[in-house]
Amino acid sequence: MKTLVLGIGNTLLTDEGVGVHVIEALAPRLAHLPDVTLLDGGTLSFALAGPIEEADALIVVDAANIGTRPGEWILLTGDEVDAFLMSNRRATVHEVGLTDLRVIAILAGQWPEKRAMLAIQPDVIDWGEYPTPAVAAAILPACAAIHELIEEWQHVA
Incomplete structure (x- = not known):
């Protein structure tokens, strides 16, 4: 099963770049897992449609306004991802x-059945290369949750 972990965000805007920071932290943890691709999606572009369509499983990591304290996160799976994207159009800068x-993926018949979104509540979105302490503290627990989900998916597949 080909799994794509897509971290999105602008690393020049403090907490907004947390998706990319999670991808960087995941690299050593997932090196032993077969068929897992980590992709820095930056601030998104239509060029990402290809990698998404080629994946059997997709995990998106992003800063999003989930209405909680900074640094708290949620992991949505399956239809929860779709509902979140459709009902919270302004939840992220990239929504x-x-x-x-x-x-695009649905029209191509390639929207992965196994899909998840890990959304982290930002504190500050302003010029700065590093996340705030609350958001930085969420990176390792987020990595652990993603690692666990991938292993679960691989054992079910």
Whole structure:
């Protein structure tokens, strides 16, 4: 099973770049897992449609306004991801792009059945290369949750 872990965000805007920081932290943890690709999706582009369509499983990691304290996170799976994207169009800076990529993949018949989104509540979105302490503290627990989900999916597949 080909799994794509897509971290999105702008690393020049403090907490907004947390998806990319999670991808960087995941690299050593997932090196032993077969068929797992980590991709820095930056601030999204339609070029990501191809990698999404080629994946059997997709995990998106992003900063999102989930209405909790900074650094708290949620892991949505399956239809929960779709519902979140469609009902919270302004939840992330990239939301329109994620929604568009979802539609493209659905139209191509390639929206992965196994899909998840790990959304982390940002504290500050302003110029800065590093996440705030609350968001930085969420990176390792987020990595552990993603690692656990991938292993679960691989054992079920």
